[in-house]
Amino acid sequence: MNADLALQKAIYARLAGDVGLAALVAARIYDNVPGDAGFPHLALGENETRDWPGGTEHRLALHVFSRGGGRAEAKRVMGAVNAALHDASLTLEDHALVNLRFLDGTTRREADGITWRGTIRFRAVTEETGETT
Template sequence: MSAVEPLQRAVYDLLADPDGPTASVGCAVYDEVPEGAALPYVVLGEFDELRDDAHRELGALVTITVHVWSRYRGYRETARCLDAVQTTLHRARPEVDGFRDVSIVHDSNAFQRDPDPELRHGIGRFTARLTEGEPTTPEVS
């Protein structure tokens, strides 16, 4: 079972929380950016999946790439949005359909000038580790 679609949904839900860090810095979150969307915004990017099986368990390592776009002169706004993404995702343990023991860690950020001199581009990379199976709940005695 691929982890990408349910993980993407869980990551989107975390980042798009109207009370979360990305909203507090004014960054909208998109999977697909609508025509005419106001900047700055966060876009879910590439999800690269590797099998990570162990003995009797099936698992996956998924690299998550998140893009931030801004028109602010300089990188201040881009950095604030990426910081909000990092605050939300680093050490997150979201519920992901069909998986248990889900954890996400931040790997790196990069800041680039876009070929359009008006735009700034930030790229955040994260790694998610997942084990297939239903979430376990502690037994109540």
């Protein structure tokens, strides 16, 4: 398995298993958001990978979508995501996580005027530990 997919699976598992986060988003954590998704929900967003000495550098984003009356709900979810992932010790298939760090977060109102989007970004470095599949 490549490092990017191994990291995505580990992050999804950590987020889905976090009781506090699951309570905030009613367990609505998606890689591919369905058209009828309720609010608030969390979506795996953009990611970039590049070679790094001895491994791979990853930059990834997660998006919170909220209609909870302002940006406060989005910020609560972003705080729970940060608590679950920043400096987390995750187990990856065929790779080791060297570090996973919070980079930044933003909130903004979407064009529909009622939805708030919070975006939280992280940087991770992974190293290969076994045969990749």
